[in-house]
Amino acid sequence: QKEVEQDPGPLSVPEGAIVSLNCTYSNSAFQYFMWYRQYSRKGPELLMYTYSSGNKEDGRFTAQVDKSSKYISLFIRDSQPSDSATYLCAMSAPDSGGYQKVTFGTGTKLQVIP
Amino acid sequence: DSGVTQTPKHLITATGQRVTLRCSPRSGDLSVYWYQQSLDQGLQFLIQYYNGEERAKGNILERFSAQQFPDLHSELNLSSLELGDSALYFCASSVVAGAADTQYFGPGTRLTVL
Numbered sequence: 001q002k003e004v005e006q007d008p009g010p011l012s013v014p015e016g017a018i019v020s021l022n023c024t025y026s027n028s029a030f031q032y033f034m035w036y037r038q039y040s041r042k043g044p045e046l047l048m049y050t051y052s053s054g055n056k057e058d059g060r061f062t063a064q065v066d067k068s069s070k071y072i073s074l075f076i077r078d079s080q081p082s083d084s085a086t087y088l089c090a091m092s093a094p095d096s097g098g099y100q101k102v103t104f105g106t107g108t109k110l111q112v113i114p
Numbered sequence: 115d116s117g118v119t120q121t122p123k124h125l126i127t128a129t130g131q132r133v134t135l136r137c138s139p140r141s142g143d144l145s146v147y148w149y150q151q152s153l154d155q156g157l158q159f160l161i162q163y164y165n166g167e168e169r170a171k172g173n174i175l176e177r178f179s180a181q182q183f184p185d186l187h188s189e190l191n192l193s194s195l196e197l198g199d200s201a202l203y204f205c206a207s208s209v210v211a212g213a214a215d216t217q218y219f220g221p222g223t224r225l226t227v228l
Contacts, residue, residue, distance in 0.1 A: 036219075041222075041224075042221060042222075043116065043118070043204050043206075043219030043220050043221050043222050044157070044204070044219045045116065045218075045219065046216075046217070046218075088156075088157060095170065097170075099169065099170065101159075101170060102159065102217070103159075104156060104157040104159075105156065106155075106156030106157075107156060107157070
């Protein structure tokens, strides 16, 4: 079983829809939770980062973490065609040296149709 | 533009050959990470350097090696290349080792092994 599971999609939604992207994890030591967006043929870029359980909002994006269920989500409101990309969840836990080791999900491909 | 540069953008080579990928981190970043991304495996962490020293190792094959130079640029060497090594190779940098929220990715090098 992978430490981080993410549905690869693809997920197609009409413009203006609310998108929900999800990841589950098995390692209870994960402390930091991140979402990256990756456009085709580009490097991933950090979208959201959170440490605690609960919601964090940034514009049209909301990151949600439920540590008790080992489940994280990214919500995109009023989705736009420019949101079409692959979204990767990532989470980190301290290694034996106390430094954060990051594990990425495989990514969900999102297509927002005009 | 993340500030991380990678060269070359594309590389086509034959099995059994050796190639070198180069990465220049963002100004001021001391930590460099290398990742491999293939369609079926997602983003796989290979190795991390911090201020010239190897900090953490991931799923890096023995045929692969890396180093970080005094000017903080890094090179990833891939030898005895196999068809399965065809992938996107990303470099990321951050200010401090293990900082989960501050990894900035370069545009990647697309390696094709024929």
